[in-house]
Amino acid sequence: MLKQALYGLAMASFVLTSCGGPAAESGKKATSGALSGSAAEKVYVAPGEYDEFYAFISGGFSGQLAVYGLPSGRLFRVIPVFSQDPEKGYGYNEETKPLLNTSHGFVPWGDAHHPDISQTAGKVDGRWVFINENNTPRIARVSLKTFETEEIIEIPNSAGNHSSSFVTENSEYVVAGTRFSVPVPQRDMPINEAKGNFKGSLSFLSIDQEDGDMDLAFQIRMPGFDYDLSHPGRGKSHGWFFFTTYNTEEAHTLLEVNASQNDKDFIAAVNWKYAEQLIAEGKFEEETTNYAENEWDHHTHMATTTMKKKVKVLDASKIPGLVYFLPTPKSPHGCDVSPDGEYIIGSGKLAAELTAHSFTKMLKAIEDKAFDGEQYGIPVLQYEAVNAGAVKNPGLGPLHTEFDGKGNAYTTFFISSEVVKWKLGTWEVVDRQPCYYSVGHLMIPGGNSREPFGKYLVAMNKITKDRYLSTGPEVCQSAQLYDITGEKMELLLDFPTIGEPHYAAGCPKDLIHDKTTKLFKLEENNHPYVTKSEREAKVVREGNDVHIYMTMIRSHFAPDNIEGVRVGDRVFFHITNLEQDYDVPHGFSMIGANTAELLIMPGRTETSMWYPKQVGVWPFYCTDFCSALHQEMQGYVRVSPKGASTPLTWTLDDDPLQ
Amino acid sequence: MKKSRILMIVGSLMLLSLFIYPLWNIQLEAPQYPIPLGMYIHINKITDEQPHDVKNINLMNHYVGMQEIPEHMLEFDLFPPIIIGMAILGVLIGFKGGYKWFLGWFILMSALGAAGMYDFYLWEYEYGHNLDPKAIMKFINPDGTQMGFQPPVFGSKVILNFVAHSYPATGAYTLLTGMLMTLIAFFIGKKELKKT
Numbered sequence: 097m098l099k100q101a102l103y104g105l106a107m108a109s110f111v112l113t114s115c116g117g118p119a120a121e122s123g124k125k126a127t128s129g130a131l132s133g134s135a136a137e138k139v140y141v142a143p144g145e146y147d148e149f150y151a152f153i154s155g156g157f158s159g160q161l162a163v164y165g166l167p168s169g170r171l172f173r174v175i176p177v178f179s180q181d182p183e184k185g186y187g188y189n190e191e192t193k194p195l196l197n198t199s200h201g202f203v204p205w206g207d208a209h210h211p212d213i214s215q216t217a218g219k220v221d222g223r224w225v226f227i228n229e230n231n232t233p234r235i236a237r238v239s240l241k242t243f244e245t246e247e248i249i250e251i252p253n254s255a256g257n258h259s260s261s262f263v264t265e266n267s268e269y270v271v272a273g274t275r276f277s278v279p280v281p282q283r284d285m286p287i288n289e290a291k292g293n294f295k296g297s298l299s300f301l302s303i304d305q306e307d308g309d310m311d312l313a314f315q316i317r318m319p320g321f322d323y324d325l326s327h328p329g330r331g332k333s334h335g336w337f338f339f340t341t342y343n344t345e346e347a348h349t350l351l352e353v354n355a356s357q358n359d360k361d362f363i364a365a366v367n368w369k370y371a372e373q374l375i376a377e378g379k380f381e382e383e384t385t386n387y388a389e390n391e392w393d394h395h396t397h398m399a400t401t402t403m404k405k406k407v408k409v410l411d412a413s414k415i416p417g418l419v420y421f422l423p424t425p426k427s428p429h430g431c432d433v434s435p436d437g438e439y440i441i442g443s444g445k446l447a448a449e450l451t452a453h454s455f456t457k458m459l460k461a462i463e464d465k466a467f468d469g470e471q472y473g474i475p476v477l478q479y480e481a482v483n484a485g486a487v488k489n490p491g492l493g494p495l496h497t498e499f500d501g502k503g504n505a506y507t508t509f510f511i512s513s514e515v516v517k518w519k520l521g522t523w524e525v526v527d528r529q530p531c532y533y534s535v536g537h538l539m540i541p542g543g544n545s546r547e548p549f550g551k552y553l554v555a556m557n558k559i560t561k562d563r564y565l566s567t568g569p570e571v572c573q574s575a576q577l578y579d580i581t582g583e584k585m586e587l588l589l590d591f592p593t594i595g596e597p598h599y600a601a602g603c604p605k606d607l608i609h610d611k612t613t614k615l616f617k618l619e620e621n622n623h624p625y626v627t628k629s630e631r632e633a634k635v636v637r638e639g640n641d642v643h644i645y646m647t648m649i650r651s652h653f654a655p656d657n658i659e660g661v662r663v664g665d666r667v668f669f670h671i672t673n674l675e676q677d678y679d680v681p682h683g684f685s686m687i688g689a690n691t692a693e694l695l696i697m698p699g700r701t702e703t704s705m706w707y708p709k710q711v712g713v714w715p716f717y718c719t720d721f722c723s724a725l726h727q728e729m730q731g732y733v734r735v736s737p738k739g740a741s742t743p744l745t746w747t748l749d750d751d752p753l754q
Numbered sequence: 755m756k757k758s759r760i761l762m763i764v765g766s767l768m769l770l771s772l773f774i775y776p777l778w779n780i781q782l783e784a785p786q787y788p789i790p791l792g793m794y795i796h797i798n799k800i801t802d803e804q805p806h807d808v809k810n811i812n813l814m815n816h817y818v819g820m821q822e823i824p825e826h827m828l829e830f831d832l833f834p835p836i837i838i839g840m841a842i843l844g845v846l847i848g849f850k851g852g853y854k855w856f857l858g859w860f861i862l863m864s865a866l867g868a869a870g871m872y873d874f875y876l877w878e879y880e881y882g883h884n885l886d887p888k889a890i891m892k893f894i895n896p897d898g899t900q901m902g903f904q905p906p907v908f909g910s911k912v913i914l915n916f917v918a919h920s921y922p923a924t925g926a927y928t929l930l931t932g933m934l935m936t937l938i939a940f941f942i943g944k945k946e947l948k949k950t
Contacts, residue, residue, distance in 0.1 A: 650813055676806035677813070724817065725890060 138579060139589045141168040146609065149541045149602050151554060152211045152225050153575065156596025159206040161227055161238060166541070166552050166602060167577055169591030177236045177245045178206025178229045182692030186245075189694055190668070190703035191398035191623075198232050198250050199386045199403070207231045210261055210325075210599040213240075214303070218265040218330050218546030222607030224308050226261040226270045233257030235272055235301060237308050242613045245392070249310050252387040252407055253280045253297045253317075259326040259339050259431075262544065263303070269368065270310065271328075272299040273339055277320030277346070281385065290348035294320035298339060300368060309391065314375050314408040316366060316418065319472040320346050322355070323364070325430050325496070330546050331437035333455040335369035338440050342427035344471070355427065356446060360479065362421035362471075363431055363442050365458060370418055371410055380408040395622040397700050413473035420462060421471060422453050423479040430496035430537075434505070434520055435546050439484060443494035443507060450494050450507060452523065454484035485523045490516050495536060496599075498543035500550025500580055508535040508555060515555055515578065517585055529585045531576060533559040540580070541602030549604060553578040553585065556597035563590060573597055614678045616699030623701035625670035630654040633753045635746045642667045644746070648682040648696065649674040650723040653716070655753055656731030660744030661708055663737055669694075669716075672701040682729070683719030693719045708735040758943035759848050761935045762856050766844020768932025769837050769863075772797045775925035778874070779803070780905050782811060783917045793823065794923055795874075797833035800825075818903055818914075819889025820881065829873060836866065844936065853943025860936045867929070875907050 141147050147165025155162050159179030163172045180187030180196070187196050187204060196202055206229040213220040224246075225238045233251035238244065251257050256275030263270045277294035279285055285293065296318040301310045322343040329336035344361045347354030374380060385407050392399045412419040424442035428451070432441045440458075442451040460466075461481035468478045493511030500506070504526065507516050513534050517527040536558050541549040555576045564572055572592035579586040618628055627633050627645040633654045636643045642665050647654045653671075661667055673682050675698035684694040686706050694702045708714070718729035736742040746753055776794035781803065783790040791811050792803025800823055802808050812822045840863055847855045882904025885892075893901035893914070905911065905918040912918075922930075 675813075677810045 135579075135586065135588045139167040139169065139577065141165065141170070146605055149549070149552065149604055150608055151539065151541070151600055151602040152213070153539075153554075153556065153593055153600040154208045154211055154227060154596075154598045155594045156209070156573070156598050157207050158595030159208050159229070160594065161208060161211055161225065162594045162597075163243065164575075164591070164593075165605075166554065167588060169575065169577060169589050171594070173243060174594055175238055175243050175245065177227060177238065178203075178208050178234065178248070180204045180692075183695070185692050185694045185702060185704070188692035188704075190705060191701075192245075194399040194401040195245055195248050195390045195392070197388045197390055197401040198234070199252070199388055200232060203232050205231075206234065208595070208598075209258060211601045212262045212270070212544060213601045213603055214267040214308075215263055215265050215545055216267065218334075220542050220545050220601075220603045220607065221267075222603055222611070223267075225601060226263060228257050228260035228272060230256055230258050230275065233260075233272060233274075235261045235270060235310065237270075237303075237310055239308070240608050241611060246308065247310055247392060248388075248390045249301060249312065250387040250389070251297075251299050251312070252385040253295070253315060253383075254278075254299065256322075259298075259323040262327055264328045264337070264368075265330045265334050265546065267303045267305065269300045269302055269313065269337075271326055271337060272301065273297070273323035273326060274318070275322050275324065277322065277343075280317070281383070287348050290320065291346040292320070294346070294348075296320055296323050298323065298337075298364075298366060300371065311389075312387070312404070312407060314371060314380060314410060316371060317409055317411045317413070318364065318419070319344075319413070319474070321362070324428070327431050327433045327440075327544060329433055329437050329455065330435070333433065333437035333440075335367065336455070337366045337368050338422075338431050338433065339364045339366065340424065340428040340431040340442060341421075342429075342445075358426075360423040360425050361427055361444075362476070363424045363428065363440060363453065364474075365420045365422055365440075366412075367418055374410055374415065374418075375408055380410055383407050383409050395620065397616070397621060397623045397702075416475075419474050420458070421474055421476040422458065422482050423468065423476060424451050424453070425449070430494070430507075432497040432499075432505075432544075435499050435501050435548060437546075439520060441497045441505065441507075443496060445493055445495065445510075447494070448489060450487040450490050450497075450518075452484045452486060452520075453482045457484060458482045485521075487516075487518050487523045487525065490518065490525055491528065496538060498538055498540045498553070499548050500540060500553075501542075501548040502550055504550075504580075506538060506540065506553055506580070506585075508538045510534050510536065510558070515553065515585060517580070527584045529578065529587060531555045531557055532563050532574075532590070533557060533561060535576075536597075537599045539600035539602055541604065544601070549602075551579070551581055552588075552602075553580045554600055554602070556593070556600065558596070560592075564592060575600075615676060616697060618672075618674065618676060618699045621672070621699055621701060623670075623672070625668070625703065626701045627670070627672045629674070630748065630753060633746065633748075635660070635744055637744055640665050642744075644669050646671045647674050648672070648684070648718065648729075650680070651718075651725035651729045652748065653684075653718075653729065653731045654748045655746035657734075657747045657750075658732070658745070659734040659736075660742045661733055661735050662740055662742070663708055663711060663735060665708060667706045667708060667733075669704045669706065670701060671696060671704070673698050675699070680722060681720050682722050684716060685719050686716045686733070687714050695720060708733070711735055711737050756943070756946055758853060758856070758939045758946055761939035761942065762851075762859075763845050763848035765932040765935030765939060766841050766848065766859065768928050768935070769841040769844070771928040771932075772837055772925045773834070775928060776801065776923040777925040777929070779919075779921055779923040781919040782814070783919065784915045786915075790919070796925070797837060798830045814916075815903070817890045818893065819886035819891075820903060821884060821886075823881075827877070829877075833870070840866065848939075853940050853947060856936055856940040856943055860933060860940065863933055863936070867933075871907065878904050878907060881905075 149166040151164040176186035233254040258275035259273030274296035280295040302313040321341040326339040343355035425447035426444035428442040430443040466481035491509035491512040577589040673696040778795040781790040781792040883902040
């Protein structure tokens with residue numbers, strides 16, 4: 097009886113929702129209906145259970161990298177990379193400030209674009225994720241053990257580092273490119289003489305396989321086009337790297353018109369194995385430049401900046417065989433390589449079709465010298481000689497393609513606001529699903545590798561309009577999750593994202609989840625100002641500098657009463673978290689300090705700088721609810737007038753600690 | 755050599771496993787500790803089950819005014835020579851002694867084991883009841899007496915937000931096996947004597 101009643105109820109709701117009203121007819125509510133029940137089940141991750149995939153989604157103009165779970169779309173963490181993050185003290189404490197140094201000085205903000213996970217033998221391996229900064233050209237490496245930024249390297253002779261930061265199939269290199277061509281080296285010259293005088297640079301950064309350390313191995317000097325996106329060859333095309341170009345017109349003003357005139361721009365095919373050989377043989381020019389290399393040290397728990405002055409350069413115009421141009425219609429954006437390495441897909445933003453070049457045909461064309469002239473000494477291959485096919489009338493404004501590893505490709509269309517599924521080789525469109533709205537990039541976990549995990553597709557939208565509860569003129573950015581296991585794609589979920597989600601990388605949870613760092617071992621902490629026990633806590637005056645060696649453990653600071661600080665001093669709180677337990681960070685904040693809090697993980701030392709300006713007794717406290725006695729985790733610093741003779745003391749429970 | 759003597763020798767030598775394996779395991783489980791905090795009690799030391807567990811048990815316990823788990827105790831000095839002595843004695847008896855000596859050794863060892871367990875209980879009582887008068891949190895039993903935090907000698911017990919589990923560890927099982935072997939040696943030895 098009960099069973100029948102339930103069945104009846106289910107049928108009634110089926111009829112109601114599938115007949116729908118106006119809501120079901122407007123595409124916006126297309127997901128409600130008979131399928132909505134199963135869609136909810138597909139994205140539901142029960143309390144205490146884990147998502148199947150990690151998704152690392154760029155924070156765009158937030159400068160950061162956000163970590164989500166799929167299929168739930170839950171946000172776990174925002175990893176600060178190119179922008180200061182007061183919540184974590186990142187870019188504020190003395191240890192992380194050097195990470196944001198550049199040849200222009202300290203830059204507190206960045207525009208994060210294209211995360212990519214390290215690979216081994218063409219498969220994502222979950223060691224590191226790399227991400228590029230567009231504005232002040234940089235590439236960062238984030239550890240997937242600590243989920244912290246470990247290195248940021250500036251790219252010299254470049255501007256607008258957009259065609260970045262994609263890795264080769266054994267993580268030999270991570271690349272950077274120039275979106276805004278500039279004089280190289282920089283000089284004072286008229287802007288309208290840009291054509292022929294501005295240059296582009298394609299940079300190859302080698303990656304140390306042990307510690308991930310990046311080094312600018314070499315740069316390839318290119319004509320002054322705009323280099324938009326890139327992807328590595330894999331399998332048979334391993335050893336090559338492909339970069340899309342636009343503005344081959346070399347316009348310097350009103351680019352929306354002047355850079356949209358040529359029928360075809362290029363995909364630049366770079367033979368990096370050959371470049372590597374030339375470098376090894378010493379056949380390069382060494383140029384003087386200036387760029388910052390910022391690295392985190394696991395032993396001292398702090399970053400340092402090294403200014404580098406030299407770069408090895410290969411001039412593509414002068415070295416035959418290093419670079420070839422593949423003509424590709426209308427300002428191509430995405431430059432994507434199929435899992436088998438055969439097809440190079442160029443998404444001509446303004447083209448009526450999607451272009452697929454063949455790597456095999458490209459090699460043949462090079463061998464046959466099937467050239468169609470040259471540009472600045474770089475051979476242009478004949479379009480017919482390299483083209484494998486095209487997806488005809490696929491949609492409007494193609495941007496980016498990924499693959500499911502089952503012979504299908506998925507391309508985003510910005511203008512027609514949809515994802516289109518099509519078949520590699522036959523170029524026929526199989527399915528199309530709307531996006532809400534104006535999708536930019538998409539991501540299939542492992543999509544930039546030989547072995548994609550073709551289960552989910554994440555579309556990242558540029559516009560949300562009415563999709564969520566309104567939050568004033570600025571509304572959230574968003575991503576959408578599709579199930580791609582069937583012939584038809586099925587929209588499962590909308591979820592908001594931070595900043596602007598330009599691009600993402602994903603991988604199965606097992607590559608990362610069980611291998612993360614839980615805490616830092618106190619005995620391995622070699623910070624120069626570490627305090628490993630309360631008995632070692634002290635305060636040292638060096639002229640006007642006061643160094644406070646402090647510890648924190650549930651639920652007190654040691655020392656928690658400090659006297660003898662004076663107005664005009666510069667006070668350093670060097671605080672060590674003595675905890676050795678998982679998920680027990682402590683925070684630190686000082687009243688009136690002109691900086692952010694510290695948020696210190698177990699076993700780590702961090703430093704906050706404070707300029708006491710007013711006489712008095714000033715409290716500090718723990719900002720992270722650490723324990724039942726968290727509210728009691730506080731202390732005082734007595735600030736005496738300039739020149740006062742108050743003796744320097746530091747105590748806990750009124751006992752001198754030393 | 756006779757089976758009974760081999761059993762007696764091997765059984766008493768198994769005492770030495772206590773220098774490798776812990777005797778007892780105490781675990782503390784709580785909502786915040788899905789992986790329980792745990793410590794192993796050896797004859798000569800107390801060690802972490804997971805790294806830093808003893809430090810974290812001390813951290814938890816300081817809220818209710820319990821003393822820190824000592825790095826050194828009188829027992830750590832006493833137990834090792836007793837164990838070595840009993841092992842040597844057992845081997846000597848195995849070679850030279852009659853089967854009645856086997857039983858004698860077993861009874862002595864059982865008495866020592868019982869004394870050890872009683873000592874363990876006394877330490878646990880002291881550990882759970884010797885509380886700092888300035889304790890952050892003080893708990894009173896329904897009858898008005900001060901609540902203690904003594905873990906069970908054997909079994910599981912709810913102590914505030916924790917469930918304490920106290921069970922024998924590998925060393926206790928090897929010790930019992932060894933002792934059982936000496937007891938069997940006694941019975942076999944008795945039979946062997948009858949046959950001859």
